[in-house]
Amino acid sequence: SVTGACQAIQKLTRVRVVDNSTLGNTPYHRPPKCIHVYNKTGVGKVGDKILLAIKGEKKKALIVGHKMPGSSMTPRFDSNNVVLIEDNGNPIGTRIKTPIPYTLRKREGEFSKVLAIARNFV
Amino acid sequence: RVSSDGKPPKFQPPPKPVIIDRKTQKEERRFLSPEFIPPRGRTDPLKYYIERKDMIQRRKVFNIPEFYVGHVLAVTTADPYASAKSNRFVGICIQRGGKGLGATFVLRNVIEDQGVEICYELYSPRIQAIEVLKLEKRLDDNLMYLRDALPEYSTFDVNMKPVSRMDHEEIPVNKLQVRMKPKPWSKRWERPKYNIKGIKFELPEHKMKAAQKWTQPWLEFDMLREYDTSKIEEKIRKELSEELEK
Numbered sequence: 001s002v003t004g005a006c007q008a009i010q011k012l013t014r015v016r017v018v019d020n021s022t023l024g025n026t027p028y029h030r031p032p033k034c035i036h037v038y039n040k041t042g043v044g045k046v047g048d049k050i051l052l053a054i055k056g057e058k059k060k061a062l063i064v065g066h067k068m069p070g071s072s073m074t075p076r077f078d079s080n081n082v083v084l085i086e087d088n089g090n091p092i093g094t095r096i097k098t099p100i101p102y103t104l105r106k107r108e109g110e111f112s113k114v115l116a117i118a119r120n121f122v
Numbered sequence: 123r124v125s126s127d128g129k130p131p132k133f134q135p136p137p138k139p140v141i142i143d144r145k146t147q148k149e150e151r152r153f154l155s156p157e158f159i160p161p162r163g164r165t166d167p168l169k170y171y172i173e174r175k176d177m178i179q180r181r182k183v184f185n186i187p188e189f190y191v192g193h194v195l196a197v198t199t200a201d202p203y204a205s206a207k208s209n210r211f212v213g214i215c216i217q218r219g220g221k222g223l224g225a226t227f228v229l230r231n232v233i234e235d236q237g238v239e240i241c242y243e244l245y246s247p248r249i250q251a252i253e254v255l256k257l258e259k260r261l262d263d264n265l266m267y268l269r270d271a272l273p274e275y276s277t278f279d280v281n282m283k284p285v286s287r288m289d290h291e292e293i294p295v296n297k298l299q300v301r302m303k304p305k306p307w308s309k310r311w312e313r314p315k316y317n318i319k320g321i322k323f324e325l326p327e328h329k330m331k332a333a334q335k336w337t338q339p340w341l342e343f344d345m346l347r348e349y350d351t352s353k354i355e356e357k358i359r360k361e362l363s364e365e366l367e368k
Contacts, residue, residue: 065236069241072241072242072243072246073199073240073241073243073246073248074240075238075239075240076238076239076240076241077236077237077239078236078237078238078269079236079237081236097234098233098234098235098236099233099234099236099238102201102204103203104203105203105204106203121204121209122209122211122233122238122240
């Protein structure tokens with residue numbers, strides 16, 4: 001049986017890649033899983049970088065939404081969403097259709113390229 | 123008619139108009155927002171009185187419309203990181219929680235195949251406008267099961283126009299029975315503890331019977347859980363009407 005998806009993102013959570021990159025969208029017999037969270041605590045929230053294992057490769061990614069309820073006025077998504085990213089912060093895909101929370105704009109400096117390819121904001 | 127004496131026929135006064143006094147009828151049904159009613163406990167009522175004063179102050183400045191769970195609302199909040207500094211979200215209200223100034227409501231919508239829920243605080247100064255787009259009550263007080271229902275039941279058009287309301291008396295109840303995604307669900311909604319009437323359960327008979335094992339028929343007769351709010355509500359309604367007229 002399959003366990004229910006975990007709320008905030010930590011090691012071994014299955015995530016959903018949300019951009020239109022080939023690596024994220026080609027089907028594979030194993031779902032993409034988080035193997036490390038670049039954080040003091042091992043729990044990743046919106047705006048944290050994580051290491052993902054996709055199709056037998058390791059790739060960094062940025063969390064753009066999780067199932068865990070945050071503070072009020074922040075959106076809560078129905079799936080743990082993630083955008084694939086290079087080591088220097090450049091996104092691999094070219095478009096993000098799913099809505100992204102406005103709180104990511106706070107760190108405009110680090111995520112400017114990801115925010116540039118995002119279409120909808122919540 | 124032909125007059126008998128050649129005089130004009132006797133003056134018939136017009137029928138008296140029937141005056142329906144709408145004011146007295148309106149006063150019978152008044153909506154009291156659930157966050158005004160204090161929870162049952164041993165705290166000093168002075169705390170709730172002070173909170174109510176603050177809530178009334180906020181309501182004088184900003185209009186919070188009457189709404190129930192199941193209404194479709196559009197909320198504009200002030201956001202420093204949004205373009206034009208304000209952010210509009212449309213969604214169906216699935217839950218109203220909290221008492222006093224911390225009263226919250228959760229709006230749900232499905233945008234681009236992604237379900238989004240936002241929990242707003244009613245009395246937060248960041249909220250700039252609340253519009254009710256569609257008025258309809260549902261069969262339940264808590265629509266959390268929409269998370270496990272098919273996404274078509276939670277999608278609402280972001281640009282939908284407010285549906286006009288003809289009668290100022292009744293709010294229509296939508297007796298929609300929602301179809302669910304296949305199990306597993308986030309909560310076991312078929313159990314009697316949730317008492318949900320708005321789902322069309324397509325589960326086999328033996329599963330529905332097995333769920334009835336968890337009924338607690340003694341709960342409705344439990345006297346320690348009784349909380350009669352009618353007198354408290356009357357007092358608060360009087361207080362509200364006095365303060366808002368000032």
